[in-house]
Amino acid sequence: MATKQVTLKKLIPPIRQWEGPKTQRLVRTPGDFGLGQVPVEMKPDATTNVICGFCSTGCGLNIHMKDGQAVSLTPTTDYPVNMGMACPKGWEALTPLQANDRATTPMIREQRGGKLVATDWHNALTEFTTRFKRVQKEHGKESVAFISTGQIVTEEMAYLGALAKFGMGIKHGDGNTRQCMATAVVAYKQSFGFDAPPYTYQDFEESDVIVLVGSNLCIAHPIMWQRVERNQNNPEIIVIDPRKTETAVAATQHYPITPKSDLVFFYGLAKILLEKNYVDEAFLEAHCEGYQEFYEHIQKFTLDEVEQCSGITPEQMEYLAETIGNGQRVSFWWTMGINQGHEAVRTAQAIINIALMTGNIGRPGTGANSITGQCNAMGSRLFSNTTGLLGGHDFANAQDREKVADILDIDVSLIPDAPSMAYDQIVNGIHDGKIKGLWVIATNGAHSWIHQDRYKEAMEKLDYLVVQDMYTTTETVEYADLLLPAAGWAEKDGTFINSERRVGLVKKVAKAPGDALSDFNIFRLITDYWGCRDAFASWTSPEKVFQLLTKLSEGQPCDISGIKNYQQIDAQGGIQWPCLPQDVAGLNKDNQRRLFGDGRFYHTNQRAKFIFADPQQVAEPTDKDFSMILLTGRGSSAQWHTQTRTKKSAVLRKLYPQSIYVEIHPDDADDLGIKPNDLVLVKSRRAGVTATALVTPTVQRGQLFMPMHYAKANQLTMGSFDPYSRQPSYKFCAVAVMSAVNTSPS
């Protein structure tokens, strides 16, 4: 009877079909490992924490493993950086690894303009050494250079820098980090005596006044904004930015200054803080130098001058000064709006000066804090061996060279006595015929470098270009004579250092496709083929190299000699520098550490320096023909830089416009006869670019904003650089805009 019923049930479908194969697909099940419910098909058999490989926030991502491989991820609940949260890029971090344009084998381009053809590693490496050696033989050792990245692990950066300079005789190498934080490096070095962002993310939660300058935190660093949201002090949030960004909307005060009026603005702010007696004399007396000269310097920056220059009224300035002056714990944070300016170093220092004069440094919730861009920009600052010698040392310092040679067990004569040329100087070097061979690692200059056409011309002028990348389709690969296929993030081991100086661990949890190798192993192979294996005998694994780096850091402000191995970093939830052996015991109690609590800075006299200069005009002011200011920057939180990875995720692609757009003020649009969503032509002295008009009052009149993620944006930008940091000025160039409706295709 029962069986009959069952058979009947099978034969006659029910009126309402609550069960079935399609329903089954969405069933969730407890994931164990403290995860809560997960989709049945992706239930893990292990989990492990890996630091995200996009931005410098350095979030912990809990990788869900099945049969030894990553199947999914969730943000790590107990990681001190992100506390169980991630931005869209983090959530989708594993997806770009599966892209079908991954480089799976070395590829050679026999002829310029021809196709890249697959080859094997032996051929590729032979070609690599032969061609570069020939260039060096013909044009001198200095004629080969490298451009590296903030996206690979520290051990790989160190290996690359050491191999290039101590092994291959390369003198010039720089990173794409030049584009994002070179300014902060120089500003800190000059002001504090060492490149040392003083903060910990906890400071976001402990401030009562948070000042964000040129930083759209909500979009560019959503997980840092999370910390702002967690602040229980009902803080004043001040945004200084020409645009009414998402962050400006969420802030309590917004000062929409005219682009690049920032230096005048901050000097004027310093003057009014002074006049209102918000100066911490005792702190200045005990811990600073150069204040008197600074005092005299700022006298000429009157409120009228500030208003004329920045558009901010005297009343607004007074209110701002009072907010800062009355704050007990004021923290100042800046990002690319400052770093990417024509006088960026001095502007960053103008912010540092305000933090110093108001005594807002070294205490919880304070600081003059640069938020870095890339996941391992900080690793590159200390260990890339480009501008600085490994471990925050100085190429020009004989003692430093001796120390490094000793620890690495190499001949000191192999270490150059001067830093590399900067990125822009290398590009110029190519144009001038001094650089003939270039090795590009994990970056996409043909998309991201300022004044793009000039960069592309340089690539064409090279005798030999090697690109080492995860993908075969980047704009830069198009020019490569040789492509070396690299394993990506999570396909290899190593460490990143995040914005708050936290060393975090990246683990191999996914298999690299085909014959792709980790950059580390590529460097090992090159060491061998180049014939310099003796100098690198001890560079056998990322962890061994990490231990070398901890030794190199000894005695430096960035001393991490207390870190013994990867397990320790993993168990601790990342470790901030400095970490001396005696610091280790305290980490369990407090894993949020800041610098300068004792008021001692890294200059030999232990004082922080007031550094300042007279404001200079931008390189390309607006005029009759090019009357609009073009700003570029982050478009959405789902996009990362040149999009080589983020555009490989279908769900991320949903979250931003597929084609380039430009933001324009409604009144400007009206004047120019531009309707919302019209195609417009944006022209600079360098190029013309067609884009969709996004008419929005969030940009000011006379200004345009274009997201940097679309390759065409940098056809417009103008190659001007801060004289100290050599960082490109992406935040100002003169353009004209006009309707392109009649010339549009449909």
Added chain:
Amino acid sequence: MSLTGSSLLEPEGVDQSSPQSSVPPLEQVNLIDQMLKEQGQMSAVERFSQKHTSTQGHMQRSYYEDLIPIRKPSTGEQYAFEVDLDKCTGCKACVVACHSLNGLHENESWRDIGSIRGVSDGVVEQQTVTSACHHCADPACLNGCPVGAYEKETDTGIVRHLDDQCIGCQYCSLKCPYDVPKYDKALGIVRKCDMCHERLAEGEAPACVQACPNGAIKITLTDTATVNAAAKPGRSILPGAFRSDYTKPTTTFRSSRKLTDSMKASDEHELTPAHAHTPLVWMLTLTQVAVGISLADLLVSTVSAAWMQTLKVPLSIAAIVIGNIGLIASFLHLGSPKGAWRIFLGLKKSWLSREIVMFSAWMPALMTYTALTGFPQLFEWLPDELTATALWATVLLGLLSVYCSIMVYVDTQRAFWSINKTAGRFVGTMILGGFAGLLLTEMVVYGAVSMVALGGFILGALIKVVTEVSLLLPARSDTWSFAKKSALLQLRPLGQVLKLRWILLGIAMIAGILALFMPSAGFLLGSIAFLALLAGEWMERSLFFQAVVTLKMPGEIAAPTHD
């Protein structure tokens, strides 16, 4: 020449002192092999301690404890989303977390983010808006579903979709004014947010709630009175969202700032055509023409039965053929047609269900009528009046079917598909197509046409031209409206289709007029006219679907693809 060139160059390319590229030394080969092997070895799990191997429950819980209710809904209550817009700052983590934690397809997510921007009381504002299914008190998806694939859970109020019940007709996507149910081509069904009901049942927060770094999304308990009050006429859950009295959405959006109606969706001006629904274009055009043929038959028969006598059979056969093509096309539209037998389940509320049931009755009636007229000798034993009754029944059922077709679209509440506009199109097609069919048949059979047929045809053409032109006029309006957007969609991205639509109608008219004056070529010209007319109507119907403004929550800026 080039071959020699390159072969000469190659040896030069290799430094003689370097190892021969073809014969790698053994140790280097070994090193490469070793590296490749190393690359493939996965040891992270073994090397790093398993921190949470034995952790029970959900570690994330402490972050969302306050964001979900501590008890289950009681009678008259239901779960609802509540969004604190002050905390929604546009990171979009919720969208991706929903995708990821629910194991959804490639670009599928049940949460979406858009934004509104503008000047509100003199202050420049922009506000990102996260939204998912609003688990409405009166869900339009549920009301529209012909097969009962939706269920509003009595205990939680969650609007559940029965994935194995769904036939993939996608009508719910048209019905929902928030564009929530999304069609999945691979599965042939729609899927939508289920508020992570399995998680909620265990005291876990839904994916989006868990993942918002700012805690902007909450699950609350709301009661019928609150929902009804919020859904009073004229209210909407957010500037730019559809009026709430239609479905009574339960989501609340809170903001400390003034978000006025002067703020507009960021994608407001975006002109991307809507889904083409090609099988439905076929279905609607052809069934209406088929019904029109029977209607013409009936009307002319009452005026002059004798004239119609010889025309009835070929006309009805044509109606059957055309009608069946239309009905088969509609079947092709279904992603999962296997469950289509349940189509009657929605009769109570769903115009789609009614439409299908009506058409299912109409076609047999039409065939019966045709059999009765075509083979009277076989049915001599039946009363004579039956044939006439059958025609009446056919026409009546046909008209009711077309009425249901009209209501299917009217019921979606879209301005472009309002009763007048939709009836103008559908009834127009019916009259125009029916009388055109009659004209052609008259031409073929008699070599002449009747005035009644001609009159009907002209009436149909007038209805169509007036309706369609009236939908283009708003393009010239100074103020922005959905009507203007639909007009612009037709004129700009769909400009080619629009042009073709009028060219085809023109061809049909010219060929038809020529046929009247050249009876010798009547069959050929008439056929051309009829086919061009059908093709023109097809284009019109394609515009009907593609130029509609999809009702949805405010979207994000979306630049159409261009070089």
